[in-house]
Amino acid sequence: MDTFEITTKVVFGQDALDYIKNFQDEKVFIVTDPFMVKSGMINKITAYLGSNQYEIFSDIVPDPPMELVVKGVEAVTEFKPNCMIALGGGSAIDAAKAIMDFSRKIGRLEAMKFIAIPTTSGTGSEVTSFAVITDKEKGIKYPLVSNSLLPDVAILEPELVKSVPSSIVADTGMDVLTHALEAYVSTKATDFSDALAEKSVELVFEYLKRSYESADDIEAKEKMHNASCLAGLAFNLASLGINHAIAHNIGGKLHVPHGRTNALLLPYVIEFNADIEGYTPSHYTKAAKKYAYLAKLIGLEGANTRSSVRNLINEIIKLQKEMKMPTTLRECKISAEDLNKSREDIIKGALEDACLITNPRKATHGDILEILHKID
Structure with a gap:
């Protein structure tokens, strides 16, 4: 019930x-x-x-x-x-x-x-x-x-x-998107949380770039404020996943802003959760099918589930680039030495994080290590 x-x-x-x-x-x-x-x-x-x-x-x-x-x-x-x-x-x-x-x-x-x-x-x-x-x-x-x-x-x-700097608009806006996407594929997701998450994702892709580009675009500001609240309602019902499990620990150890960390991880987390490599159409994961549905919802056509998931990932990367966001920890001024010192603690903390419980795919030490390697 x-x-x-x-x-x-x-x-x-x-x-x-x-x-x-x-x-x-x-x-x-x-x-x-x-x-x-x-x-x-x-x-x-x-x-x-x-x-x-x-x-x-x-x-x-x-x-x-x-x-x-x-x-x-x-x-x-x-x-x-x-x-x-x-x-x-x-x-x-x-x-x-x-x-x-x-x-x-x-x-x-x-x-x-x-x-x-x-x-x-x-x-x-x-x-x-x-x-x-x-x-x-x-x-x-x-x-x-x-x-x-x-x-x-x-x-x-x-x-x-209205006065929030554009870099913070980017960070926080990607945090909204991460909340919505993680709630959407959570093992606790329901029709009610899905409806909230879907609307949030639509609003982000329509209004985040506008909000980033203009401090005076009050419509975009209002819509992103609503998107943030809708995503909050969604994950309050369905919880989150591996993206936040890792981000909490990167933030705690390396002090990278939370939204920025979520943005770094998001393309690779979608790739991990969807698990689309080598799958035939009859064996796509539930998460892959849901990501593919979101891609179509925001107007990204794909020949099949795999290509739709790829299109969603590419659209997120495109949005990050348009907002001049860093794509690696090194671009966030985290040295290789600091990352190496903290890597095992980050992985251990992520594996113990409560958000990991509702992730659609079970994660191992090696899985998290691989994701970290992709953003170092």
């Missing part, structure tokens, strides 16, 4: 921030990063709140460590808000999720509302029960998974992503 449930209320489109007016009389704790304060972006949120009714915790850093979560929990339990707002990218929202969850339990703030406002179109964290916290001493990223991490409300305001 399966279930389909969306816990988070999603407010989207231009002027979505108006929804914050509902909390102008509440005591609000805002979790964000220093840039949001320095750039004045935070003012777009506080403008809707009553004076002296909010506190800003702006210590968030990329790959937030547990020590930061503890500091945030201490600040929340002292302030005792009615509502917490997370403003920022995946790091801010993930940190806020952990802070919120522990604060509700430790600080007896069970009734505290939690609102997530993403400022990048990538993680989908605003609608997922996942958060990633880093142990910096061990160089390991720990995924937290619990329905208690789900925000009560997600606000998708396209104006907030």
Whole structure:
């Protein structure tokens, strides 16, 4: 038996921030990063709140460590808000999720509302029960998974992503595509998660390049914001796979941005999961057939399943090149020496990663090693 449930209320489109007016009389704790304060972006949120009714915790850093979560929990339990707002990218929202969850339990703030406002179109964290916290001493990223991490409300305001640099648009956009594709071929995929993933993939191929090319293309910004949320809903239902299992560990050890790492791996992961070499039409894997269907959905014709999968892979590589993305770890300024030092730890961590459980094809040490060789 399966279930389909969306816990988070999603407010989207231009002027979505108006929804914050509902909390102008509440005591609000805002979790964000220093840039949001320095750039004045935070003012777009506080403008809707009553004076002296909010506190800003702006210590968030990329790959937030547990020590930061503890500091945030201490600040929340002292302030005792009615509502917490997370403003920022995946790091801010993930940190806020952990802070919120522990604060509700430790600080007896069970009734505290939690609102997530993403400022990048990538993680989908605003609608997922996942958060990633880093142990910096061990160089390991720990995924937290619990329905208690789900925000009560997600606000998708396209104006907030207009100023995102093009390189970040590329990284986060490829993260969206990876989320959708991994959810689509997951062993936990259903008709409901597939519908969300398919629409996300369509939107990415139609609007990501436009969003990359123009900061003022508000339609493209809005559509990519929606695509990110849809992919988040899809993988929250179906989970992910080997792409994220490896990316989590590359990020933890080599500190390559998450979306960029996913993009490096994606063509080779599709190739691995599809397992199309030497197969006859009657023996194509389920994953291969689903990749082939997506290729046709975005207008890529193929003579058979094998050629359709190849066309999808080639289209992804083409999109990466058009957005001037690196295609190897060396292009990400990771030396051969650093990679060699970390390779075995990355493989070990990937094999132990929870995302690997729902990958459509079982992976061995040698399989992951081969994928790493292709991106070194």
